[in-house]
Amino acid sequence: MKRTRWDKKLGATALLLACGLITGVQAAPPSPAMLANACAGCHGTHGGSAGPAMPSLAGQSQVAIATAMKKFKSGERPSSIMGRIAKGYTEADFEALGTYFSEQKLVATVQTLDPKRVARGADLQVMQCSSCHLDDGREGLDDTPAVAGQWLPYLQMQMALYLEGQRKMPEKMAQRVKSLSTEDLESLLHFYASVK
Numbered sequence: 001m002k003r004t005r006w007d008k009k010l011g012a013t014a015l016l017l018a019c020g021l022i023t024g025v026q027a028a029p030p031s032p033a034m035l036a037n038a039c040a041g042c043h044g045t046h047g048g049s050a051g052p053a054m055p056s057l058a059g060q061s062q063v064a065i066a067t068a069m070k071k072f073k074s075g076e077r078p079s080s081i082m083g084r085i086a087k088g089y090t091e092a093d094f095e096a097l098g099t100y101f102s103e104q105k106l107v108a109t110v111q112t113l114d115p116k117r118v119a120r121g122a123d124l125q126v127m128q129c130s131s132c133h134l135d136d137g138r139e140g141l142d143d144t145p146a147v148a149g150q151w152l153p154y155l156q157m158q159m160a161l162y163l164e165g166q167r168k169m170p171e172k173m174a175q176r177v178k179s180l181s182t183e184d185l186e187s188l189l190h191f192y193a194s195v196k
């Protein structure tokens with residue numbers, strides 16, 4: 001859907017690189033804001049993601065973003081698109097991008113959720129998830145990503161990848177997740193999606 005725009009950007013980048021080679025002119029290194037332009041079509045220009053398959057990056061910690069990018073690049077974390085994108089950047093770029101998005105303010109997505117599940121999830125997360133997903137999921141311990149206000153379909157997709165063993169959970173998260181019923185897990189995801 002957003003693919004064509006991305007393809008155009010890739011095309012434009014290739015053209016710029018080619019011009020640089022031909023004229024021998026060395027471009028100044030891009031600023032973090034310029035780097036982040038390549039992400040905005042999907043991850044949002046206003047702090048919220050552009051669609052239900054994509055996470056918001058605004059307010060995520062620098063280390064969470066840089067770690068995710070490294071895992072996409074190495075293939076450790078499965079992806080539909082990020083693996084290909086991450087290959088175009090260096091570790092220094094990941095850190096610059098992480099800092100850029102960590103300083104943005106999250107604008108929570110507007111979505112319809114089941115209030116009963118939200119309430120049940122709010123109770124469950126205290127014991128099950130809050131040791132790493134801090135402040136109702138708005139923050140994360142170390143490289144834990146922010147889950148607050150993310151699209152429910154995105155959270156469901158990532159949970160399915162974990163349960164299928166395609167994406168690897170930290171051991172302590174796996175212990176908790178595996179002890180929960182499908183319904184309770186669903187309630188937890190409703191809760192996190194609801195947080196503003």
Ligand code: HEC
Binds near residue numbers: 041042068
């Ligand atoms: C064409 C759309 C698209 C573009 C452009 C894009 N992303 Fe993504 N991003 C996604 C999708 C979709 C996911 C979910 C993983 C997947 O399936 O690839 C994702 C996931 C992520 C995650 C994981 C966040 C989390 O909560 O776990 C990070 C970090 C990320 N992208 C960073 C970036 C950065 C930095 C850029 C720009 C250099 C970028 N993305 C450009 C679509 C995009």
Ligand code: HEC
Binds near residue numbers: 125129144159170189
């Ligand atoms: C020991 C710390 C810890 C605990 C406890 C924990 N998590 Fe996580 N969680 C993480 C880390 C770290 C990641 C990122 C791991 C990776 O790279 O895939 C993560 C990722 C996630 C993601 C994917 C988010 C994204 O944007 O990619 C979801 C959803 C999630 N956790 C839900 C839960 C739920 C629900 C619970 C409670 C049952 C829970 N977690 C308990 C540390 C934890």
